[in-house]
Amino acid sequence: MNDTPKQVRWLKVGLYLSLAVNLAIAGLFAGMVLRDGPPHRGGRGPGHEGFLYLRAFTDDQRQDLRRAFREEMGHDEKDRGERRQAFRERFLDGYEQAATTLRQDPFERDALAQVLNTQAMRSREGRARGQQVLLDYLADMSPEARADYADRLLREIEDISKR
Known part of the structure; x- marks a missing residue:
């Protein structure tokens, strides 16, 4: 295929943007759980x-869920800085x-497809581990606590549907 330099440049820009968006979405869940969690009442855009x-x-x-996620990943507080650095290096690599x-x-x-596939695989693995922690956490809740959680989830859904 004989692409012009302008077409190749726009293809590269498009690939960078697509890659950035996909990795940002995948990394948000893990990053938020490992750090401070999502804002409870802010950031509803x-x-x-x-x-x-x-x-x-x-x-x-x-906070309990973050702790459970850290335990699932085999992390403790003393190696937190090292983990963050390793994550950044792997992410940037x-x-x-x-x-x-x-x-x-x-x-x-x-x-390039192989690079993208490797990044996607890492993202899927992290998301799967996060989902497992979430499922385990919800399964350990009392029926009343799960019902309260379901009520809050429905309020969140309603808030978004009103926008």
Whole structure:
């Protein structure tokens, strides 16, 4: 395929943007759970709808859920800084690999696809672990606590549907 330099440039920009959006969405859940959790009553703009499950928890419940997630990942507080650094390096490494691949001439589509697939796989693995922690946490709640949570979840849904 004989693309013009302008077409190749826009393709690269599009790939970067797509990659950035996908990784940002995947990383938000893990990052929020590991740090401070999502805002309980703030940040209700577009793009925050995916966090309804987390927003419906009370502050104490979110703290418990973060603790459960850390335990699932085998983390303790003393190695927190090292984990963050390793996560950043692994996260940025994927982007650096993408940038290197994008600069290759001729462009190697399959090589970039492999980089994107690796990043997507990491994202799916993290999301699956987070879902398991969420399911375990909800299963351990009393029926009354789950009903209260369900009521808060429905209020979150209603708030969004009114916008």
